[in-house]
Amino acid sequence: MTTTPHSPTSNAPQESGFNRFLRATEIDPRLLGMVGALLLIWLAFEAYSTIVLGRPSLLLGAAQADANGFLTPRNLWNLSVQTAYIGIMATGMVLVIITRNIDLSVGSIMGMVGMYMGLLQVEYLTPALGLGHPSIWIITVIFGIAMGALIGAFQGVLIAFLNIPSFIVTLGGLLVWRGAAFLVAGGKTIAPLDDTFSLIGGGSFGALGRTGSWIFGVIACVFVVWAFMNGRKSRQKHGFALRPVWAETFVIGLVCAVIIGATAMVNSYVWPRGNIQKYYTGLGQEVPVCAQENDIYSGVCATFGHGFAYPVLIMIAVAIFMTILMTRTRFGRYVFAIGGNPEAAALSGINTRAMTVKIFTLMGGLAGIAAVIGAARQNSSTNAMGNLDELYVIAAAVVGGTSLAGGVGTIYGAIIGALILTSLQTGMVLIGFGDGSYQRIVIGIALVLAVWLDIVYRKRIK
Numbered sequence: 001m002t003t004t005p006h007s008p009t010s011n012a013p014q015e016s017g018f019n020r021f022l023r024a025t026e027i028d029p030r031l032l033g034m035v036g037a038l039l040l041i042w043l044a045f046e047a048y049s050t051i052v053l054g055r056p057s058l059l060l061g062a063a064q065a066d067a068n069g070f071l072t073p074r075n076l077w078n079l080s081v082q083t084a085y086i087g088i089m090a091t092g093m094v095l096v097i098i099t100r101n102i103d104l105s106v107g108s109i110m111g112m113v114g115m116y117m118g119l120l121q122v123e124y125l126t127p128a129l130g131l132g133h134p135s136i137w138i139i140t141v142i143f144g145i146a147m148g149a150l151i152g153a154f155q156g157v158l159i160a161f162l163n164i165p166s167f168i169v170t171l172g173g174l175l176v177w178r179g180a181a182f183l184v185a186g187g188k189t190i191a192p193l194d195d196t197f198s199l200i201g202g203g204s205f206g207a208l209g210r211t212g213s214w215i216f217g218v219i220a221c222v223f224v225v226w227a228f229m230n231g232r233k234s235r236q237k238h239g240f241a242l243r244p245v246w247a248e249t250f251v252i253g254l255v256c257a258v259i260i261g262a263t264a265m266v267n268s269y270v271w272p273r274g275n276i277q278k279y280y281t282g283l284g285q286e287v288p289v290c291a292q293e294n295d296i297y298s299g300v301c302a303t304f305g306h307g308f309a310y311p312v313l314i315m316i317a318v319a320i321f322m323t324i325l326m327t328r329t330r331f332g333r334y335v336f337a338i339g340g341n342p343e344a345a346a347l348s349g350i351n352t353r354a355m356t357v358k359i360f361t362l363m364g365g366l367a368g369i370a371a372v373i374g375a376a377r378q379n380s381s382t383n384a385m386g387n388l389d390e391l392y393v394i395a396a397a398v399v400g401g402t403s404l405a406g407g408v409g410t411i412y413g414a415i416i417g418a419l420i421l422t423s424l425q426t427g428m429v430l431i432g433f434g435d436g437s438y439q440r441i442v443i444g445i446a447l448v449l450a451v452w453l454d455i456v457y458r459k460r461i462k
Contacts, residue, residue: 045427084311105173110386118190118381152364191380201377213307217263267305339407
């Protein structure tokens with residue numbers, strides 16, 4: 001008998017069509033997992049609302065006027081606004097966690113900065129400049145971001161140069177800044193704030209509107225096409241492998257479809273009747289019949305779509321800036337180098353202490369931006385603002401794929417993680433579980449599950 005020799009490749013596992021698709025398009029499997037989890041959460045809440053609670057569903061052709069379901073323009077619009085400030089801080093938390101640190105003070109920084117901004121407006125700027133002066137909101141925003149950055153820099157110095165663990169420094173900051181916010185105003189709520197400043201928080205008048213949003217959506221699609229084409233030219237220039245043309249076209253089409261779909265969704269959320277009446281009264285014109293009869297989804301009233309809210313636009317701008325910072329600059333390479341191996345990074349000439357100060361300064365500045373949005377949305381400065389938000393920010397970064405072991409994390413993952421957590425909170429409120437206890441239980445389970453999945457994923461990679 002003779003033995004027929006087998007080719008070394010005959011027993012090699014064949015790559016599945018789905019894996020070949022992922023390899024060709026270069027779509028991150030973890031991104032697919034997060035998006036899938038988000039869609040599953042949305043569909044689960046919509047199904048519960050429709051089947052158990054008996055509410056009409058837009059998926060089944062229900063009237064748009066129904067606003068009690070989960071997948072309604074009103075709820076999704078509010079969901080995007082509520083995600084904004086958590087997402088903004090989560091992008092900074094990604095850098096902190098990648099470098100094997102933690103920041104437990106971001107919620108307290110947000111609360112303290114918000115309180116000082118309220119005092120600045122009410123007790124200093126308004127008496128000095130006059131009610132409604134156009135520079136009040138500008139000075140307030142600059143002051144808030146600068147104050148947050150200074151607090152972050154102070155904590156970074158303690159961590160980097162005094163070698164105090166970031167957990168201890170920021171835990172102390174959580175208590176100190178929260179207490180300082182209470183003392184400076186004596187526990188009072190500071191309100192109302194400047195009208196122009198309040199627009200930054202969103203609302204019917206704090207959004208781009210229908211026309212502006214469509215312009216923004218078209219510009220965003222053009223930017224996506226340009227970015228992909230520019231990336232392809234850069235690969236050709238440096239001799240790197242190129243995506244197949246069909247894969248490039250598919251990814252561009254998918255991203256643009258998401259942008260156009262999101263634009264249509266935010267534009268389909270029409271202003272409330274009272275705001276339409278206020279708009280026409282301010283112009284000195286007759287209020288249309290559709291606003292008088294509360295038929296806002298017909299006639300001229302239907303053209304008053306909210307569009308993208310200003311907090312969402314700010315979050316998008318921050319996400320783009322942070323992505324460029326992380327992927328296209330020396331600073332970003334240093335962040336990943338420190339997270340991968342701090343000792344090797346220091347030996348290679350990276351000033352890890354200065355980098356730590358810069359990272360915490362950036363984190364503080366982002367907390368200041370979140371404070372601007374939070375105070376503007378509430379039109380007041382309260383002692384409750386930012387309470388426990390540090391836990392949601394950390395959870396958003398971890399759920400979004402940032403590894404607590406350091407060295408791994410993405411900006412878009414943090415944004416999706418923030419959207420997942422906000423969806424869980426909003427969905428539980430809509431189905432009747434508005435008690436914060438249930439929300440914290442679910443968020444805690446989601447956090448532990450995300451860390452476990454990260455451990456499993458890292459083991460498979462190894």
